Amino acid sequence: MLKKRIIPCLDIKDGRTVKGIKFLDIQDAGDPVVLAKRYVQEGADELVFLDITATQEKRKTWVALVARIAKEINIPFTVGGGINSVEDAKRLIDAGADKISINSAAIKNPSLISELAIELGSQCVVVAIDIKMENEEWFVFISGGQIATGIKALEWAKQAAFLGAGELLITSMNNDGTKNGFALPILDAISKSVPIPVIASGGAGTQEHFKDLFAQTQVSAALAASVFHFSEISIPVLKNYLKTQHIPIR
Numbered sequence: 100m101l102k103k104r105i106i107p108c109l110d111i112k113d114g115r116t117v118k119g120i121k122f123l124d125i126q127d128a129g130d131p132v133v134l135a136k137r138y139v140q141e142g143a144d145e146l147v148f149l150d151i152t153a154t155q156e157k158r159k160t161w162v163a164l165v166a167r168i169a170k171e172i173n174i175p176f177t178v179g180g181g182i183n184s185v186e187d188a189k190r191l192i193d194a195g196a197d198k199i200s201i202n203s204a205a206i207k208n209p210s211l212i213s214e215l216a217i218e219l220g221s222q223c224v225v226v227a228i229d230i231k232m233e234n235e236e237w238f239v240f241i242s243g244g245q246i247a248t249g250i251k252a253l254e255w256a257k258q259a260a261f262l263g264a265g266e267l268l269i270t271s272m273n274n275d276g277t278k279n280g281f282a283l284p285i286l287d288a289i290s291k292s293v294p295i296p297v298i299a300s301g302g303a304g305t306q307e308h309f310k311d312l313f314a315q316t317q318v319s320a321a322l323a324a325s326v327f328h329f330s331e332i333s334i335p336v337l338k339n340y341l342k343t344q345h346i347p348i349r
Contacts (some may be wrong), residue, residue: 102347103313104144104320105334106298107327109134111150111180114164116328129328135168138327141334144349146172147268147298147322149200149227150180162194169195177225177268184211185218192219200268202227203241206248206255209262216263225298226264228255230285231272237285244272253288260293267293268322271301276325278304281312290317298322306332306340313346 109116109131116131135146148168150161165178178191179200188199199219205212205226215224229244230237230252237252256267269289271282281302290297296319299312303323312321326332341348 101296101319102349103318103341104298104349105309105337106145106147106320106322107134107138107143107334108147108149108300108322108324109168110324111148111161111164114161131164132167132171134328136171138334139172139174142338143174143334144320145175145177147177147200148179148196150178162190165191165196166194179225179227183208185214188215188219188223192223198223198225198266200225200227202229205259206239206241206250209258212259212262212264216265221263221265221295224264225266225268226259227268227270228252228259229270229272230282232282232285237282240272252285253292256289256293256297260295264295266296266298266319268298268300270322274302275300277302278308278326280304280308281316281321283311283315286312286318287316290319296320303332306337309337310341310344310346313341314344 111131116129116134138146169176175197177198177200178196182188182199182201183204191199212226229240231240239248239250239252239255241248269286274282279302281299286299298320299318300322303326309321312318338348
């Protein structure tokens with residue numbers, strides 16, 4: 100069995116790391132370069148950088164900041180936000196990103212997934228999907244969770260994988276920042292329906308939440324932000340705990 104990954108997420112706004120609850124009430128969480136260096140030292144398996152307002156502000160990701168972080172870390176580095184073309188993606192890869200993450204742009208132009216996969220290789224292409232439960236059904240939202248698409252989450256996950264995504268990053272807006280646990284049923288359904296790794300995001304609050312995620316779904320990795328940023332959960336302690344629970348962990 101492939102070992103599970105623990106991934107801190109740097110949500111970036113105005114050059115700072117921020118964190119919200121259900122995509123709202125955004126608060127400062129620190130210097131992204133300082134946090135990135137700390138996570139390498141603590142044994143994080145990968146790092147994700149999401150420029151959360153790039154799409155809404157119709158601008159490109161902070162390339163200079165990406166380059167600064169990339170120089171300080173030696174773990175796989177995924178960058179997303181405002182990527183609308185192969186050229187945008189290449190600019191970030193050149194700045195030091197190992198993978199790029201697309202979200203709204205993939206919904207608006209699904210062929211972009213295939214173009215990126217052909218140009219960069221599927222292993223470099225992460226499709227991020229923000230989902231929200233409404234009327235007992237999970238739907239996809241874009242533009243930082245601001246716009247409903249009417250597209251069902253499971254159908255879009257399957258299509259993204261078919262088009263060439265190498266990995267999916269699924270964030271439950273209902274669970275985001277609540278620290279009440281991950282959205283296990285939909286994460287289980289998606290991870291069983293696609294032939295590529297799934298990263299789960301939204302809801303981590305305790306070590307047990309990570310255990311439940313890995314024990315009850317087939318997701319490959321758990322992503323979290325505030326519990327790591329504010330040292331509520333230590334990555335080394337979390338990994339040791341998961342090993343005692345017989346979860347295969349890196």
